[in-house]
Amino acid sequence: xxxxxxxxxxxxxxxxxxxxxxxxxxxxxxxxxxxxxxxxxxxxxxxxxxxxxxxxxxxxxxxxxxxxxxxxxxxxxxxxxxxxxxxxxxxxxxxxxxxxxxxxxxxxxxxxxxxxxxxxxxxxxxxxxxxxxxxxxxxxxxxxxxxxxxxxxxxxxxxxxxxxxxxxxxxxxxxxxxxxxxxxxxxxxxxxxxxxxxxxxxxxxxxxxxxxxxxxxxxxxxxxxxxxxxxx
Numbered sequence: 001x002x003x004x005x006x007x008x009x010x011x012x013x014x015x016x017x018x019x020x021x022x023x024x025x026x027x028x029x030x031x032x033x034x035x036x037x038x039x040x041x042x043x044x045x046x047x048x049x050x051x052x053x054x055x056x057x058x059x060x061x062x063x064x065x066x067x068x069x070x071x072x073x074x075x076x077x078x079x080x081x082x083x084x085x086x087x088x089x090x091x092x093x094x095x096x097x098x099x100x101x102x103x104x105x106x107x108x109x110x111x112x113x114x115x116x117x118x119x120x121x122x123x124x125x126x127x128x129x130x131x132x133x134x135x136x137x138x139x140x141x142x143x144x145x146x147x148x149x150x151x152x153x154x155x156x157x158x159x160x161x162x163x164x165x166x167x168x169x170x171x172x173x174x175x176x177x178x179x180x181x182x183x184x185x186x187x188x189x190x191x192x193x194x195x196x197x198x199x200x201x202x203x204x205x206x207x208x209x210x211x212x213x214x215x216x217x218x219x220x221x222x223x224x225x226x227x228x229x230x231x232x
Contacts, residue, residue, distance in 0.1 A: 043139030082187035098130035112189030
């Protein structure tokens with residue numbers, strides 16, 4: 001059954017009016033009929049089965065016939081990641097991280113960042129599409145773009161993945177899914193030595209994601225998958 005996203009949906013709704021965009025998709029693309037059923041989520045754990053009662057080109061209305069409130073993931077993962085020069089690679093990361101399971105994503109401006117602007121609305125649409133495709137019921141929070149310095153100032157505890165020499169813990173053995181987990185992933189040129197020093201001065205834990213030198217988006221996916229795997 002197809003899943004749709006309505007952020008204002010609440011468990012006590014007795015009538016559901018789909019957005020103009022979702023209504024157009026239901027009527028014109030999927031060609032649904034009165035009496036057909038759809039699943040809807042608000043991205044906060046609610047799953048609602050809707051029976052369609054009215055179908056128009058710009059407004060589709062349905063009646064709830066079943067609701068389920070899903071438990072959240074057994075872990076809380078926040079990845080702060082430098083946007084890639086090729087925005088398609090960041091979008092790929094957002095899509096796959098949403099499918100795997102993640103709570104928060106923060107685009108991070110670093111000393112070596114080649115991209116310092118992102119279109120938040122576009123990125124949020126990528127997340128919503130991945131949410132619906134993978135039938136997740138909790139939508140990851142996309143935070144505003146922030147500088148490395150300001151982010152570190154607000155995060156008292158985190159892991160940082162970098163390629164500079166020095167002692168590092170293997171992320172798989174270091175991480176505990178029972179904790180709130182924040183991981184910093186740098187840009188194509190890696191974090192600067194100064195940035196690494198700042199994090200270590202703030203008691204961040206330097207980690208290794210493996211022996212290979214990974215692209216930014218690959219490192220983000222490895223971090224997300226490692227936490228999900230350990231939580232099973």
